[in-house]
Amino acid sequence: MEHTHYSGGCVCGSIRYEALGPAENAHTCSCKTCQRHTGSPTVVWVEFAQERVKWVGAGGAPSVFRTSDYSSRAFCPTCGSSIGAIDDEPTIALLIGGFDDNNGAELAPLYHSFDDIRPRWWCLTPLTP
Numbered sequence: 001m002e003h004t005h006y007s008g009g010c011v012c013g014s015i016r017y018e019a020l021g022p023a024e025n026a027h028t029c030s031c032k033t034c035q036r037h038t039g040s041p042t043v044v045w046v047e048f049a050q051e052r053v054k055w056v057g058a059g060g061a062p063s064v065f066r067t068s069d070y071s072s073r074a075f076c077p078t079c080g081s082s083i084g085a086i087d088d089e090p091t092i093a094l095l096i097g098g099f100d101d102n103n104g105a106e107l108a109p110l111y112h113s114f115d116d117i118r119p120r121w122w123c124l125t126p127l128t129p
Contacts, residue, residue, distance in 0.1 A: 007099070009083075013057065014078045016059075017054065027044075044109055059077070062076055
């Protein structure tokens with residue numbers, strides 16, 4: 001099986017990461033924690049096994065803030081950019097907006113979490129290939 005390499009990071013470049021695919025569980029989410037973490041009504045996540053993500057920037061690993069009994073949100077302590085979530089499973093969910101290239105078909109969300117609390121004006125339209 002061929003593995004895809006993903007890279008990305010924060011606005012200031014201090015936090016950089018490399019992730020080795022496969023990217024798993026690509027989805028959007030509109031829960032209040034995601035909304036507050038990013039300032040956006042909906043986020044797009046993709047998950048990687050923790051051992052497949054390396055923090056390679058000068059800033060090392062991102063700062064984290066515990067947001068639930070199973071997860072912490074990751075962010076850059078310098079510029080404040082949202083990076084993702086580090087779960088206890090151990091899974092790292094990265095926000096694909098931070099990827100250097102986020103156009104891969106494998107990054108298209110498969111489902112939407114917490115659709116019931118997304119703003120009603122936020123229309124979700126499935127992408128057609």
